[in-house]
Amino acid sequence: MHSLSTFLPPERTLMGPGPSDVHPRILNAMARPTLGHLDPLFIELMDETKKLLQYAFKTDNALTMPLSAPGSAGMEACFVNLLEPGDKVLVCINGVFGMRMVENAERCGAHVFTVNNTWGEQTDLNEVEAVLKANPDIKALAFVHAETSTGVRNEAKLLCELAQRYDCLTIVDAVTSLGGIELDVDGWNIDAIYSGSQKCLSCVPGISPVSFSDRAVHVIQNRKTKVQSWFLDMNLIVGYWGQGTKRAYHHTAPVNSMYAMYEALLILKEEGLENAWARHANGHAKLAQGLESLGLKLTVDSAYRLPQLNVVKIPEGIDDASVRKQLLQDYNLEIGAGLGEHAGKVWRIGLMGYACKPRNIDHCLAALKEVLK
Numbered sequence: 001m002h003s004l005s006t007f008l009p010p011e012r013t014l015m016g017p018g019p020s021d022v023h024p025r026i027l028n029a030m031a032r033p034t035l036g037h038l039d040p041l042f043i044e045l046m047d048e049t050k051k052l053l054q055y056a057f058k059t060d061n062a063l064t065m066p067l068s069a070p071g072s073a074g075m076e077a078c079f080v081n082l083l084e085p086g087d088k089v090l091v092c093i094n095g096v097f098g099m100r101m102v103e104n105a106e107r108c109g110a111h112v113f114t115v116n117n118t119w120g121e122q123t124d125l126n127e128v129e130a131v132l133k134a135n136p137d138i139k140a141l142a143f144v145h146a147e148t149s150t151g152v153r154n155e156a157k158l159l160c161e162l163a164q165r166y167d168c169l170t171i172v173d174a175v176t177s178l179g180g181i182e183l184d185v186d187g188w189n190i191d192a193i194y195s196g197s198q199k200c201l202s203c204v205p206g207i208s209p210v211s212f213s214d215r216a217v218h219v220i221q222n223r224k225t226k227v228q229s230w231f232l233d234m235n236l237i238v239g240y241w242g243q244g245t246k247r248a249y250h251h252t253a254p255v256n257s258m259y260a261m262y263e264a265l266l267i268l269k270e271e272g273l274e275n276a277w278a279r280h281a282n283g284h285a286k287l288a289q290g291l292e293s294l295g296l297k298l299t300v301d302s303a304y305r306l307p308q309l310n311v312v313k314i315p316e317g318i319d320d321a322s323v324r325k326q327l328l329q330d331y332n333l334e335i336g337a338g339l340g341e342h343a344g345k346v347w348r349i350g351l352m353g354y355a356c357k358p359r360n361i362d363h364c365l366a367a368l369k370e371v372l373k
């Protein structure tokens, strides 16, 4: 890169934990003329985007919208809106993002219970039930559906059933699951859910779709204290994203990024949710077979592996950083490093959204074969 000249990034193949390759239709959408953020045409686009998001989440929740901030803000929005100081919450931890949920809950002044399971394993439903049973006043159960740090799928449907049985709300991280694996917000009775734009939706980073059930909305509207974050207070955001044509300024939406979000959701709708899930499953099967034939081992049990995020053990004697550097320099290929306690021990190969296609899988396998020689 040279200073004081236009930045022209190379075309990489993004097969890490996100961002994933952005669909060219989405990049084109972003390059269109910027409208005023209260322009009636932009408001129409906001309404259409909400409908498409309801489709993607499988929900009729009226409070469904993309927040103008990354997935981490979606996480924070769910916690700050549902929790008040002194509330009890149970957080399931089996990777980095569960730990972040604890950070968020603590900063809300909540009393946080945790169920800790080994990284690479699923959250243990019996342990969750034991805590819920012993503490009937727990207000919410929070967990990560697709733990991007470990490649593990947690049993979202069963965890939500437990939460219902013990009468608590659910807060679900679907940043990596939305568009990649089965997710059914209404069918599973999820109360608060957030996702991200740059994983299986293949959109540019910086947008976080969220959805809240009527039960969650009731809780938010009947808080004793103000939501600690002004920007993420859903009571205020609805004035901008809410129903009807009357919209009030809250913040300036990233207009062009919202064109991108709309296009990403449109592409998902055109493909069909179930077809997108099947494409990820097929891509995973092809990649896993290829990795195994190179002598590489996937670390997560096939029963609860994420097809969109494949965790591979780094073979003995191989230097993590130099392999990733060579893949990037010589093959324009990005794969992910291990996170937290997995740093240096594994690679994370993403097959997210538009990046999940045979050409990428072949490119990745061929490059790894050369570099590992």
Ligand SMILES: *Cc1c(COP(=O)(O)O)cnc(C)c1O
Residues within 6 Å of the ligand: 018, 070, 071, 072, 073, 075, 097, 144, 146, 147, 148, 149, 173, 175, 176, 196, 197, 205, 206
């Ligand atoms: C990526 C990710 C996030 C954070 O999203 P950002 O857009 O990076 O803020 C949260 N949870 C999970 C499971 C993720 O994979």
